[in-house]
Amino acid sequence: MKTAGKTGxxxxxxxxxxxxxxYAEYVGYAPLDNPRISVCVVVFDGGQGSG
Structure with a gap:
């Protein structure tokens, strides 16, 4: 299953x-061509969103 997401x-x-x-953040969704699932994660005091 193809997915999409973005860190911040x-x-x-x-x-x-x-x-x-x-705070580190991630937002994503799946499947790529017909999204039905989404997620949003926030890590308080997590530093940068990308690693």
Whole structure:
């Protein structure tokens, strides 16, 4: 089954003040040609979205 997805990074404007780091994110769906399943994952303080 072919799938599609995208990673990302979310930053807070005041994250240094509240002692947090970037959040890592992933959004995906399947099957590619007729999507019926979707996912969204957020890892708080996960750093960058890509590895």
């Amino acid at each position: 990074t979310a930053s807070l404007g005041n994250q240094d003040q509240i002692e947090r780091i970037d």
